[in-house]
Amino acid sequence: MNILKFIETFTDDSLMRSTGSRRDSFNQFGNIGKTLAYASIPFGLSAMANKAFAKDITATPATPIGALQFALTLEYLENEFYAMALDSGVIPASENGGRDLKVFQQIAAHESSHVKFLIAGLGGSGSANFVAKPTFDFTVGGTFNPFGDYQTFLALAQAFEDTGVRAYKGQAGNLITTPDLLTAALQIHSVEARHASEVRRLRGLKGWISNDERGAGMPAATQAVYAGEGVTVQAGFNTAAAFGAAAGSEAYDEPLTTQQVVDIANLFIV
Amino acid sequence: MKNEVKIHEVDPSLNNRRSFLKLSGLALAGAGLVIAGCSNNDDDNNQPEDTSLPGVRNGVFDLGSGDFGVLTYAYALEQLEADFYTKVVNATNFNSAFNDIERQILTDLYHHEVIHRDFFKAALSGALPNPSSQLLPTLAFNYGSLNFNSRTDVLATAKALEDTGVAAYNGAGKLIKSADYLLLAGKIVSVEARHAAAIRSLINPNSKDFAGDDIISTSTGLDVAKDPSKILPIAGGFITTKFTAKYLP
Numbered sequence: 362m363n364i365l366k367f368i369e370t371f372t373d374d375s376l377m378r379s380t381g382s383r384r385d386s387f388n389q390f391g392n393i394g395k396t397l398a399y400a401s402i403p404f405g406l407s408a409m410a411n412k413a414f415a416k417d418i419t420a421t422p423a424t425p426i427g428a429l430q431f432a433l434t435l436e437y438l439e440n441e442f443y444a445m446a447l448d449s450g451v452i453p454a455s456e457n458g459g460r461d462l463k464v465f466q467q468i469a470a471h472e473s474s475h476v477k478f479l480i481a482g483l484g485g486s487g488s489a490n491f492v493a494k495p496t497f498d499f500t501v502g503g504t505f506n507p508f509g510d511y512q513t514f515l516a517l518a519q520a521f522e523d524t525g526v527r528a529y530k531g532q533a534g535n536l537i538t539t540p541d542l543l544t545a546a547l548q549i550h551s552v553e554a555r556h557a558s559e560v561r562r563l564r565g566l567k568g569w570i571s572n573d574e575r576g577a578g579m580p581a582a583t584q585a586v587y588a589g590e591g592v593t594v595q596a597g598f599n600t601a602a603a604f605g606a607a608a609g610s611e612a613y614d615e616p617l618t619t620q621q622v623v624d625i626a627n628l629f630i631v
Numbered sequence: 632m633k634n635e636v637k638i639h640e641v642d643p644s645l646n647n648r649r650s651f652l653k654l655s656g657l658a659l660a661g662a663g664l665v666i667a668g669c670s671n672n673d674d675d676n677n678q679p680e681d682t683s684l685p686g687v688r689n690g691v692f693d694l695g696s697g698d699f700g701v702l703t704y705a706y707a708l709e710q711l712e713a714d715f716y717t718k719v720v721n722a723t724n725f726n727s728a729f730n731d732i733e734r735q736i737l738t739d740l741y742h743h744e745v746i747h748r749d750f751f752k753a754a755l756s757g758a759l760p761n762p763s764s765q766l767l768p769t770l771a772f773n774y775g776s777l778n779f780n781s782r783t784d785v786l787a788t789a790k791a792l793e794d795t796g797v798a799a800y801n802g803a804g805k806l807i808k809s810a811d812y813l814l815l816a817g818k819i820v821s822v823e824a825r826h827a828a829a830i831r832s833l834i835n836p837n838s839k840d841f842a843g844d845d846i847i848s849t850s851t852g853l854d855v856a857k858d859p860s861k862i863l864p865i866a867g868g869f870i871t872t873k874f875t876a877k878y879l880p
Binding site for chain 1: 735736739742743745746747749750753754757797800801802804805807808810811813814815817818819820821822823824825826827828829832836837838839841842843847848849850851852853854855856
């Protein structure tokens, strides 16, 4: 997607006047330089204009069950995204020795397994702890065309996988009292990281995140996924000292809070 | 070998006395102070051995248990990875055996693993009650017939080390009591998994091996998680410095 064109759409006054569902973001930015503010609101750009009545998900409680419910919602999102992409034919089947299709078939299979695994972990779809799949709009009201434009699909895939890694990491503390669930979550977490590495490398990036850079070709709107990734002090140790800040930040992935992930996910929930 | 380390015997009575002093809240009394009547026998009889602390027991360094044990275990694994990639990037034929992308990846991995190793050394040195005797020494390694100038050998070993690292951290998470340490381990394990995927993809490009069915369960979509007792025999094949992990599962 042409990023300039993308930002340009938010300079349209008519969009600014429409009632957004991102009420909090709206209020937060007030009247100060609205266009600029919109352009910097992660992932939320067109959602403001187009999603007046979104059925937002809310932050799950900081409990083991809450962590699983939260994880399930994210896995629903990823699972549906890849299933729709495979159905749409947007993923090239023959280039690079069929690499892209093989990669996304494998990722889709994992996400589907994760959904089933987490539903079972919550006690099945009849359980009181079960959460239903939200309704997703991966075009975000027509802003993205992930199932018609492969580069957009790749960009969103990268954003979802890097978000997934940070999201699971942020739930670790909520699972510390339930060792088996913690282990299972870690076992999903590292799969998401493998996915993220491969998708990033398909896009010509490094498999790891340098500083808080979203990387070439990523829409500015995805910056929320990378906010705070540039940390170079870990428990008081300067990770940038030996080889510089990029290497130091790459060596550690940072967590996202439940609310940060919810804010990202809600942009795709209608 | 340059970083060959002999683990020196520490007088066990001195060691126990120090622990006793710490546990009695008398650490500030200083190491030179010997408390009359606090004999080795008394320690054995009255003071249960604190197995959570790493250190030399019966002449061999033991990793300990609990958070210190897990961090020391991670430090041992990161020492191995850092040493391996240091040798990889310094190998005579590094520039000819690998293409640009491969060299970039292996150099990044060298940086990341050295940072992880030095991080654990610093973290443990700051957290252990008595790091001079409780910090795992610099380990010595022997890679046998591994040819560091062979692309095939290096990538196959890197794959094994990274997959092992992921399984080790995944298995160790539940042993960690402190949420802060758990998060730190989480910050590192996903980077190890990113490494594993990249190396696997170099070995077999245009495939699903980055997260292949050999490592990710096809029914649950879960990665591997292993206890230290399953990991150490694998990693131990390269580590020549003897140590034990008697108090880790």
